[in-house]
Amino acid sequence: MIERILIADDHSIVRVGLSIMVKKLRPESLIEEAVDFKNVLDLVKKNSYDLIVLDINMPNGSFQQTFEFIKIKQPDTKVLVFSSQEESVYAIRYLKMGADGFLHKMADEDTVRRALEKMFRRGSYVSENIKDTLVSNSIRSRDKTTRNPLTTLSTREMEIAEKLIRGESLKDISTELNLHSSTASTYKARIFKKLEVKNIPELIDVFRFYEGLIN
Structure with missing residues (x-):
């Protein structure tokens, strides 16, 4: 079965770069692109996707509404949040919302490739830093002064x-x-x-x- 992948980002150079990397990992995949949140909603209404790489900050809509629509419309679709926001602050928030992974836009090429590979194989991805943060937060959860x-x-x-x-x-x-x-x-x-x-x-x-x- 051919995998269908949607790359949503308002910067063309980002979409092109990610498309090239995805094609190297999944040569037979069908890749589509979205330039804003409205574009994402329109495509999700018409097509089913195996993976959506979703930017946080795009015009014509909001991330939360778009993400919730994706999960309601296509609950089996994996969503990799792709953002320049501070990973240590935002990654866990999006994972708790139901995202299947978080990848920082400043990640190097090897990290991006590993993240995509894990999304394809396991359907999830978090960096080692976020794994450590999850453990740390669990340990400190009872100490309100560190919240x-x-x-x-x-x-x-x-x-x-x-x-x-x-x-x-x-x-x-x-x-x-x-x-x-x-x-x-x-x-x-x-x-x-x-x-x-x-x-x-x-x-x-x-x-x-x-x-x-x-x-």
Whole structure:
């Protein structure tokens, strides 16, 4: 049976590079590409995939809504999250959401190849660093003083916090995520309360500190 693979990223050079690597590992596979979240949704509605390599930050939609749609529409499809976000902060979050693997965009060629091979063979992939983090978090789970406050944010709250950090207004966030303006404001208030910050500069400081703290 020919494997069908979807590579979703808004940068053409990334899609081309991944396609070349996939073809080396699976010469007979059928590879398709998506340039944004809407494109992903349209293709998933029409076709079934064995593996989807999914970027986190793309236009025309949100990662959470797209990911949830994939898992509902095609529960057997394996999803490898491909992101430039800090692995130690975000990888476990996406794995808990139901992703089958997390690969950092700065990974070298050998690491990318190993990740793809494991996705094909086992249907899952996590780096050694994340395995160590999972063990460490398990050991420290009862010690509240070591808890990373970013883990208290829901996936939607984390998504909105990232957009706030990037300088996006609540109006833009509401439009992009298809939220009512009051809902977006409520999310912002929850984020500030959970992280005990009063403004965007303090929010940025919290993210900068904890992303650098956990390795």
